[in-house]
Amino acid sequence: MESLGRPLRVGFIGAGKMACAILEGMVLSDQIQATNVLVSAPSDKNLLKFKGCGCMVTHSNEAVVEDCKVVFLATKPHVLPGVLKDISDAVTKEHIIISVAAGITLETLEKFLPPETKVLRAMPNLPCVVQVGAVVFARGSCAGNQEAAVLKTLMSGCGLCEETPESYIDIHTGLSGSGVAYVYMFAEALAEGAVKMGMPSDLANKIAAHTLLLFLQGAAKMILETGEHPAKLRNDVCTPGGTTIYACHELEKGALRATVMNAVEAGTKRAQDMGKS
Numbered sequence: 001m002e003s004l005g006r007p008l009r010v011g012f013i014g015a016g017k018m019a020c021a022i023l024e025g026m027v028l029s030d031q032i033q034a035t036n037v038l039v040s041a042p043s044d045k046n047l048l049k050f051k052g053c054g055c056m057v058t059h060s061n062e063a064v065v066e067d068c069k070v071v072f073l074a075t076k077p078h079v080l081p082g083v084l085k086d087i088s089d090a091v092t093k094e095h096i097i098i099s100v101a102a103g104i105t106l107e108t109l110e111k112f113l114p115p116e117t118k119v120l121r122a123m124p125n126l127p128c129v130v131q132v133g134a135v136v137f138a139r140g141s142c143a144g145n146q147e148a149a150v151l152k153t154l155m156s157g158c159g160l161c162e163e164t165p166e167s168y169i170d171i172h173t174g175l176s177g178s179g180v181a182y183v184y185m186f187a188e189a190l191a192e193g194a195v196k197m198g199m200p201s202d203l204a205n206k207i208a209a210h211t212l213l214l215f216l217q218g219a220a221k222m223i224l225e226t227g228e229h230p231a232k233l234r235n236d237v238c239t240p241g242g243t244t245i246y247a248c249h250e251l252e253k254g255a256l257r258a259t260v261m262n263a264v265e266a267g268t269k270r271a272q273d274m275g276k277s
């Protein structure tokens, strides 16, 4: 991407897992070259990985703002207010500031930054690293169509990227941000079931992962491509009196659906509470 005929400079404040996932998605999809990315963090622990990918690195958050037009705020939420205070003097109306911190509202971001700052709040998830993430974002009061378009373009390589009302962002956190962990737990449980029935753990884990890879990918495609409700598609694969309906009965007895619904609700409420504090 270019800005005024020069390659666009993109900065990351925070060099952790999420910064890495977004960067990989952007670089793999050719939206940006690593050499035009500047990343800051207090220690070298994670910066070295970014340096290895060809990015520029620094310990100064202000240097990122001074050098880059688009700046992702990718620290943990509790350190973000301090970071916003640090960078506030360097932020201008030309910047596009994108926070990915869970629970930190647009109102809070705008309160800490100079008036008229163009702020966006995005909620990605880790599968962005393999370009199958799901990102939702909302724009602050001074961010317009152009800023939303820049974010969408940069994130296009990360997977699905949708603009939504801000209130959906916490729900997305409970659904998709945390959903990756639910899927790992499901993989673990599938394998443990096979171990219980006598299969060695290594093999069970491999088969569980392949089951998720092939079947979930296929199942997800079916939902997206047919537009059918998942309940209808599940019904279609349950042969009357067959193994699947017997197994599904056990999942119902264990209240799988109610438990997952509770998990999404708990994740959403936790993100809402974090925003309030």
Ligand SMILES: NC(=O)c1ccc[n+]([C@@H]2O[C@H](COP(=O)([O-])OP(=O)(O)OC[C@H]3O[C@@H](n4cnc5c(N)ncnc54)[C@H](OP(=O)(O)O)[C@@H]3O)[C@@H](O)[C@H]2O)c1
Binding pocket: 013, 014, 015, 016, 017, 018, 019, 040, 041, 042, 043, 044, 045, 046, 047, 061, 074, 075, 076, 077, 079, 082, 083, 100, 101, 102, 103, 123, 124, 125, 126, 177
């Ligand atoms: N992980 C997810 O699945 C996920 C999903 C959605 C949203 N998010 C959001 O993404 C954000 C980052 O999460 P993460 O999982 O990437 O965290 P993480 O791996 O712990 O990384 C946090 C990064 O912030 C850096 N940092 C700490 N204090 C800083 C400061 N004062 N100035 C600049 N950088 C500082 C850390 O530096 P060091 O390298 O020196 O330790 C580290 O590089 C969070 O706000 C989270 O809510 C994460």
